[in-house]
Amino acid sequence: MSNYCDWERVQCNATTGRVIKLSLNDTRQFSQYYSLDRLPTLNLSLFHPFEELKSLDLSYNFFEGWHENRAYDGFRCLKQLKILDLSYNYFNATLLPYLNNLTSLTTLNLGWNNMGEGLKSAKQGLANLSNLKVLNLDWNRINNSLSSLGLKMLRNLEELDLSGNGMSGSLTLLGLANLTNLKSLDLSNNQISTSLASLGLQNLKNLEELNMLNNGMSGSLTSLGLANLTNLKVLNLSWNRINNSLSSLGLKMLRNVEWLNLSGTRMSGSLTLLGLANLTNLKSLDLSNNQISTSLASLGLQNLKNLEELNMLNNGMSGSLTSLGNINDNQYLSKF
Structure with missing residues (x-):
């Protein structure tokens, strides 16, 4: 008989007493109750009374599907x-038409589900959610069903995570070029190797954070369009095969970059063309796991007066390191 507004995982409107937030994440332990061939389903009818609900977290519940006890869409009342956080479940793309009724959504997390299954037959994808600002679709095996997502209609998006989806081939249908308000984009752990121009990154002039870790990129990278992204502050290109395609990156134009990761990109030889000397706002630089052994002077590290963190682990450096520059004179450098 206690007041439900005092319960854990429940938050109410102080004036009306109606529930505005439900945190029902991680309510059961997968290993204790379920196996992959016997997963629970979500009863959408449970949410019919919560007409003032503003935040709903159902993550880490391993729901495989859903059902309802009434003849209308259980999400429509919200x-x-x-x-809405539905991450770490087993929902597939047949859920998307239900989500399209939630036109007030600004944040949607569908990470670590199975949205790739049935996506090709999805009619609208997420196109109706025009107010979305944050969308997470990481690790969903979306691969080549890109146009079915309807991302090109989500012009208010500011944060988008598509990491770990096995995306490859021409990515024009993904529609990133239309998302000109994007500030953060995560494309890491995909297979974006030879289809760089089709991404349309050069249109994203407001982008501040870009993660393209582990995509197998190699050869000339001019078509990636990084030189146009002059507002970038965070850039991760680690574990690609950039090696000697340094000038084609266009890094010298990114004068606002503060955090740069080029670890494991097989760089060697003269690195003047990399353009690090121009990035005078850099605070953190990771050059580890490369082949920077005898070309230290060409890095231009002596220009980076604001550098606070520098990682050059596993580069084969030996002998006199004078040509590395007077980094000890840098009053900000705290991690080396």
């Missing part, structure tokens, strides 16, 4: 819902 007209005020702004934040």
Whole structure:
């Protein structure tokens, strides 16, 4: 008989007493209750009374599907819902038409589900959610069903995570070029190797964070369009095969970059063309796991007066390191 507004995982409107937030994440332990051939389903009818709900977290529950006890869409009543977290479940793309009714959503997390299954037959994808600002679709095996997502209609998006989806081939249909308000984009752990121009990154002039770790990129990278992204502050290109395609990156134009990771990119030889000397706002630089042994002077590290963190682990450096520059004179450098 206690007041439900005092319960854990429940938050109410102080004036009306109606529930505005439910945190129902991680309510059971997968290993204790379920096996992959016997997963629970979500009863959508449970949410019919919560018409003022603004935030709903159902992550880490391993739901495989859903059902309802009434003849209408259980999510349709949640007209005020702004934040929905369904990550770490087993939902597939047949859930998307239900989500399209949630037109007030600003944040949607579908990470670590199975959205790649049935995506090709999805009619709208997420195209109806025009108010979305944050969308997470990481590790969903989306691969080549890109146009079915309807991303090109989400012009208010500011943060997008598509990491770990096995994306490859021409990516024009993904529609990134239309998302000109994007500030953060994660494309790491895909297979974006030879289709760089089709990404349309050169249009994303407001981008501040870009993660393209582990994509197998190699050869000339001019078509990636990094030189146009002059507002970038965080850039991760680690574990690609950039090696001697340094000038084609266009890094010298990114004068606002503060955090740069080029670890494991097989760089060697003269690195003047990399353009690090121009990045005077850099605070953190990772050059580990490369082949920078005898070309230290060409890095231009002596220009980076604001550098606070420098990682050059596993580069085969030996002998006199005078040509590395007077980095000890840098008053900000705290991690080396």
